[in-house]
Amino acid sequence: MDEYAYDRMRREQWLAGEARAEGVDRRTLLRMLAAAGVAGPVLTAVGAGAASAASPVPDAASAASPVPGIVKPLPPEWxxxxxxxxxxxxxxxxxxxxxxxxxxxxxxxxxxxxxxxxxxxxxxxxxxxxxxxxxxxxxxxxxxxxxxxxxxxxxxxxxxxxxxxxxxxxxxxxxxxxxxxxxxxxxxxxxxxxxxxxxxxxxxxxxxxxxxxxxxxxxxxxxxxxxxxxxxxxxxxxxxxxxxxxxxxxxxxxxxxxxxxxxxxxxxxxxxxxxxxxxxxxxxxxxxxxTDFYRLFGEAYPEGGSAPITAQVVKSAFELPWAAVLEAGRTHRLTGRSWSGSAPVREVEVSTDGGAVWRRAHLLDHPRKDGWVRWSYDWRPGQPGAYQLRARATDRRGNTQPVTAVHNREGYLFDAVVAHPVTVTRPTAGQAAS
Structure with missing residues (x-):
């Protein structure tokens, strides 16, 4: 069943005393019910415990700080x-x-x-x-x-x-x-x-x-x-x-x-x-x-939030250091991966000029459901300077990465094209360009 329809049915059943919400406060569920347009008297009490409206994840710590509670080694190069x-x-x-x-x-x-x-x-x-x-x-x-x-x-x-x-x-x-x-x-x-x-x-x-x-x-x-x-x-x-x-x-x-x-x-x-x-x-x-976590809240969504988030969105990433330094006059094989929670990725395009011109990348895998596709793109920058590389994917349902992601309060499901900065330098003295 469609998740939005199913979620509405859940809310109506809660209103009729046919649902259980342990650890969720009454205000949260009433807000959700109001957003869904569900009316009628409340016939059941919510389970014990009160949920905080705060984000379930802490703010990011300094990149140099150790990570408490993780067992495996975390070398900084990984x-x-x-x-x-x-x-x-x-x-x-x-x-x-x-x-x-x-x-x-x-x-x-x-x-x-x-x-x-x-x-x-x-x-x-x-x-x-x-x-x-x-x-x-x-x-x-x-x-x-x-x-x-x-x-x-x-x-x-x-x-x-x-x-x-x-x-x-x-x-x-x-x-x-x-x-x-x-x-x-x-x-x-x-x-x-x-x-x-x-x-x-x-x-x-x-x-x-x-x-x-x-x-x-x-x-x-x-x-x-x-x-x-x-x-x-x-x-x-x-x-x-x-x-x-x-x-x-x-x-x-x-x-x-x-x-x-x-x-x-x-x-x-x-x-x-x-x-x-x-x-x-x-x-x-x-x-x-x-309820409070993993729903979408904001000006683009109902007051009580969207239905619970389920499927992931379309994304692309370069397998390249952030702010990488590349040499002019050389052909660089750019690689990356693209994925979607809704359908296999159909195509990937790359732009090396800030999004003015897009060209297809070469897919290295047969696109599959629930997996990403690896891709490559050959780029030969002619002039030194600052560049922004962009990759965008389209899946088989027609979902394409937009220029701007729809804002939501908790910052979930960012799907916009990411501008990946690189610096192109002059060729090393005495080294022939390839």
Whole structure:
């Protein structure tokens, strides 16, 4: 079902006393109801706890600061530390292949990486949407079930957020990612649909709520509990994977060990790391991560915000250092990657003159759903000076990167063409141009 229609149905059911919203304050849901034009008396109380309206991610820390709570090494040639997160440097993955090496994969943490004993780990399926009551799986049981391998991107909803200020002059809160809050991997595990069918679904089941085992998230002095975000049952039964391997190896702690969710095409918050429970409910479910967080607020949206964000937008990135220095009179092979959460990328264009002229890049991969496409473009700058390189992608649904992204309060889903600065210098003395 269309997510907007489904979200409206959820709100109407909440109004009728048929939904649960743990950790979400009453004001938030009333604002959402008003924005949807839903009228009528409120017949149910909201679950305990109050959600803060603050952004769920901290401001970016200095790039020189260590990252608290991340386990793996973060060499500066691979990562830029940002608060509790680590952004991948695009020049570090140039020529690394289709999948992002695990050691170079970006890290997005709300709190800190937990260290979980795989032998003691259990996944509990519970809730009113199950016919047979609670069901548990340990890791060995999961691995005995039919396995599936997929390639999928994981991308933070705020990837590209910093460009709202640097390119469009509007400040937004949260981690100031450039374009390195994304990665592609080969994932192996069990389809969530397989586990749900084995647990036994009731016909009345409507929502699935996966929850992580990381520490509770506290903001404004209020604990919102562990990270969790509902999925419509239709999505849960479609292509969602309960993954225990990444790039052919067991998951590492920072990327969700021992087991995580992978939700292809959707924003990263849906792919819950350190998966511990999956609630299947016969009533719509809300959490702070689909009410105050991960909705679009601003002048272009209803007062109560958009429906929960799901699919990612179209983006392109050069595999080139920011403010790179290149030599005039030489042919430089520019490489990069483009992706979309809605459909495979159809074409990529590159401009080396500030967007006046666009020429097609050469695609190095067959475009595929839920993955990016690598591309190359040969450029021979004739004169020294400052240049801005631009790349824009179009997917098979006709979505093309715009000149300007629609502003929203939290800086999600930046999809505009990014101006990548380079400096072209005179040829080195005594060295022939190629």
């Amino acid at each position: 990562f830029v530390p940002r608060g509790t997160n680590a952004e991948m440097r695009w020049d570090s993955v140039a020529g690394s292949g289709f999948h992002t090496p695990t050691e170079r994969f970006f890290v997005r943490n709300h709190t800190s990486t937990p260290l979980i004993d795989p032998a003691a780990w259990r996944l509990k399926l519970t809730g009113s949407g199950l016919r047979r009551g609670d069901v548990e799986f340990d890791l060995a049981q999961l691995k005995r079930l039919p396995s599936t391998r997929i390639t999928a991107l994981v991308e933070c909803a705020g990837n590209g957020r910093s460009f709202f200020l640097s390119q469009q002059g509007r400040t937004v809160p949260g981690t100031q990612w450039t374009l390195g809050g994304v990665g592609s991997a080969s994932w192996r595990g069990v389809r969530l649909a397989e586990l749900l069918h084995r647990a036994g679904l009731r016909r009345e089941a409507v929502d699935v709520l996966p929850s992580g085992l990381d520490p509770e998230y506290v903001t404004g002095g209020v604990s919102l509990g562990r990270v969790r975000r509902p999925l419509p049952l239709a999505k849960a039964l479609d292509d969602v994977l309960v993954a225990y391997e990444m790039n052919g190896e067991p998951l590492t702690p920072d990327h969700g060990a021992p087991v995580r969710l992978v939700v292809p095409g959707w924003i990263g918050i849906a792919s819950i790391k350190w998966l511990g429970t999956v609630e299947v409910a016969d009533e719509p479910l809300y959490s702070p991560w689909n």
